[in-house]
Amino acid sequence: MHTHLDFVLSVFNRNRLGFEHRSSGSMPTTQENHGRIVTVYTQQMQIETDVDWIHEIGTHIARGDTFDEALAATVTFAIALVNCDRCFIYVREGAELELWVWKHLDQEDPARTKIPLGQGYTALLAEHRVPVATSTNGRKQSEARIFDQWSTDPGETFVSIPLLARKELVGVINLQHHRARRYSLREVKLLSSVGCLLGADIAISRLESQNSDLLMELETRKLVERGKGILQRELGLSEHEAFLALQRQSQQKKRPMKEIAQAIILGAEVRQSIGQN
Numbered sequence: 001m002h003t004h005l006d007f008v009l010s011v012f013n014r015n016r017l018g019f020e021h022r023s024s025g026s027m028p029t030t031q032e033n034h035g036r037i038v039t040v041y042t043q044q045m046q047i048e049t050d051v052d053w054i055h056e057i058g059t060h061i062a063r064g065d066t067f068d069e070a071l072a073a074t075v076t077f078a079i080a081l082v083n084c085d086r087c088f089i090y091v092r093e094g095a096e097l098e099l100w101v102w103k104h105l106d107q108e109d110p111a112r113t114k115i116p117l118g119q120g121y122t123a124l125l126a127e128h129r130v131p132v133a134t135s136t137n138g139r140k141q142s143e144a145r146i147f148d149q150w151s152t153d154p155g156e157t158f159v160s161i162p163l164l165a166r167k168e169l170v171g172v173i174n175l176q177h178h179r180a181r182r183y184s185l186r187e188v189k190l191l192s193s194v195g196c197l198l199g200a201d202i203a204i205s206r207l208e209s210q211n212s213d214l215l216m217e218l219e220t221r222k223l224v225e226r227g228k229g230i231l232q233r234e235l236g237l238s239e240h241e242a243f244l245a246l247q248r249q250s251q252q253k254k255r256p257m258k259e260i261a262q263a264i265i266l267g268a269e270v271r272q273s274i275g276q277n
């Protein structure tokens with residue numbers, strides 16, 4: 001049974017002589033050529049896999065899927081990429097990072113659901129905005145290091161990837177290993193790229209939420225103004241007195257001022273309709 005790799009190798013071997021005659025070195029053996037083809041083929045497969053992952057996460061964001069879906073896809077991607085035992089994604093809420101989604105092999109409840117900003121490795125993340133690795137020294141003091149300082153032998157057991165939006169830290173991806181693991185530059189760049197995608201998604205979601213809040217506030221303000229106008233006109237109240245009347249009704253009925261104003265407007269429309277008939 002011939003594979004795609006066998007086909008590529010046969011084509012390479014049929015055409016290699018023209019290139020090798022122009023080379024000043026000795027002619028490579030078939031085994032050497034096979035090794036080169038395997039390496040190129042493996043690298044190509046890695047690139048295709050990397051692109052597939054980035055495309056999947058980007059598609060979740062572009063489609064407007066729920067934030068949880070994009071984060072869940074990211075957790076699956078991270079575990080498949082670096083074979084970590086635990087993966088946690090925290091999202092910034094005020095001065096803290098709150099745990100949003102996670103997956104780990106031991107199935108234990110996460111020890112920390114909130115992480116304060118500006119302390120430990122989060123301070124380094126916020127300052128440098130690059131992935132960091134942390135470890136504990138002999139005195140049980142944690143130290144954080146940027147990629148150039150990461151261990152290559154035996155490797156790292158805890159890596160944190162920043163989620164960035166216009167240089168602002170809006171979350172982190174934390175990866176934990178029971179056994180130390182060496183990280184390649186390719187893996188770190190991929191994780192960082194995903195961090196930028198998710199960071200942008202978080203920023204967009206927050207802007208949409210803020211716009212929605214502003215629209216609701218504007219709608220409430222318009223209704224309250226209409227309600228005040230009706231009270232002023234029908235009861236002869238001043239603007240301030242009309243506002244206080246709405247406020248008292250809101251407190252007594254334990255309902256938002258928007259609903260009180262809507263009731264006043266509806267009542268006025270009903271009276272007007274009856275008067276016209």
